[in-house]
Amino acid sequence: MKTEQEYVRDLSEIRSMMERSSKFMSLSGLSGIMAGIYALIGAYIVYRLFYGNQAGIESTGDGQMLQGNITEIFLLAISVLILAIGTAIFLSWKKSQKSGEKLWHSAARRLTFNMTVPLLTGGILIILLLIKGLTEYIAATTLIFYGLALFNASKFTFQELKSLSLIEIGLGLIAFHFTGYELLLWALGFGLMHILYGIYMHLKYEK
Amino acid sequence: MKTIIEGLHKAFESRVRLGIMSALAVNDSLDFTSLREYLEVTDGNLASHLKALEKERFIGVKKTFIDRKPNTRYSMTKEGKKAFEAHLVALEDLIRSQK
Numbered sequence: 001m002k003t004e005q006e007y008v009r010d011l012s013e014i015r016s017m018m019e020r021s022s023k024f025m026s027l028s029g030l031s032g033i034m035a036g037i038y039a040l041i042g043a044y045i046v047y048r049l050f051y052g053n054q055a056g057i058e059s060t061g062d063g064q065m066l067q068g069n070i071t072e073i074f075l076l077a078i079s080v081l082i083l084a085i086g087t088a089i090f091l092s093w094k095k096s097q098k099s100g101e102k103l104w105h106s107a108a109r110r111l112t113f114n115m116t117v118p119l120l121t122g123g124i125l126i127i128l129l130l131i132k133g134l135t136e137y138i139a140a141t142t143l144i145f146y147g148l149a150l151f152n153a154s155k156f157t158f159q160e161l162k163s164l165s166l167i168e169i170g171l172g173l174i175a176f177h178f179t180g181y182e183l184l185l186w187a188l189g190f191g192l193m194h195i196l197y198g199i200y201m202h203l204k205y206e207k
Numbered sequence: 208m209k210t211i212i213e214g215l216h217k218a219f220e221s222r223v224r225l226g227i228m229s230a231l232a233v234n235d236s237l238d239f240t241s242l243r244e245y246l247e248v249t250d251g252n253l254a255s256h257l258k259a260l261e262k263e264r265f266i267g268v269k270k271t272f273i274d275r276k277p278n279t280r281y282s283m284t285k286e287g288k289k290a291f292e293a294h295l296v297a298l299e300d301l302i303r304s305q306k
Contacts, residue, residue, distance in 0.1 A: 004305050007298050010225060014295070017229035021237070021245050106234060106241050 024107045024157045026099070028091040029206055032198025035084035040191035042080040043183055046073055070135060077142075095206075111156040118148040139182035143172030143189045158205070164197045215297045216290050218263050223248055223256045228283065228291045231266060236282035257281065265290055 019025070050073065096103040122145025129137050147168030154161035168189050175185040219225050226246045230237055243253050260266045265287030269280045283291070 011298050014229040017226050018233045021230040022233040102244050
């Protein structure tokens with residue numbers, strides 16, 4: 001027979017093993033903040049370059065379309081995406097080194113896999129929208145499918161991701177209806193929400 | 208007190224075995240390498256504990272090949288799930304009764 005304290009330790013180890021083997025806890029709040037900053041910079045560039053000759057973001061509400069070259073916006077969006085993902089991987093790698101957790105274990109793999117399906121679906125849909133010339137729905141589509149990807153991912157990492165995912169989906173649906181405000185809503189969802197979420201997670205888990 | 212001791216299964220006395228069962232309880236299946244990384248034990252040590260659990264029919268083994276390399280995946284059997292849950296309940300009861 002073991003002593004009572006040993007049983008208590010057994011229980012706490014069972015709990016920690018379940019968490020460690022099923023959840024990806026290396027996601028850093030800082031990467032959320034950085035992703036938000038990249039998104040805001042990207043949105044600002046798009047705003048200056050393509051909405052620049054209008055009085056302000058409100059005036060885009062009258063149904064005016066983006067004026068710039070869609071390829072340029074596309075390249076800018078891809079750069080923002082690569083920067084954000086790169087930073088997230090780098091910071092997660094650093095965090096996992098500090099905590100001694102393996103970065104690429106089965107929970108991380110499942111997290112990635114569960115995000116891939118909605119993200120790929122969204123990506124293909126965006127290409128189809130581009131082909132059909134429905135560019136005003138692209139921003140909304142990115143928000144909705146990113147939100148769905150996060151919703152899926154939230155099962156395998158911090159629970160707080162679920163709230164963020166619902167906000168992104170909500171903003172996406174609003175952006176779908178009010179197409180004139182797509183850039184503003186996109187900046188809100190990908191910029192401000194990421195920064196707020198990142199700060200919250202950083203204060204809660206990394207202090 | 209007697210029933211509580213009955214619930215505590217002997218196979219779970221070892222912390223490594225308990226760790227294996229905990230990890231398999233929340234994962235459909237895990238391969239040898241992942242288990243070794245979670246538990247931080249040597250190959251031989253892990254293999255012998257896995258074999259013991261297999262013998263109790265608490266875990267199932269499935270051998271496949273990925274890129275021609277052998278890949279052994281372990282998963283919890285129904286029996287194993289039942290025993291593990293009973294063990295957890297017994298642990299909780301034990302701790303509660305001694306408070």
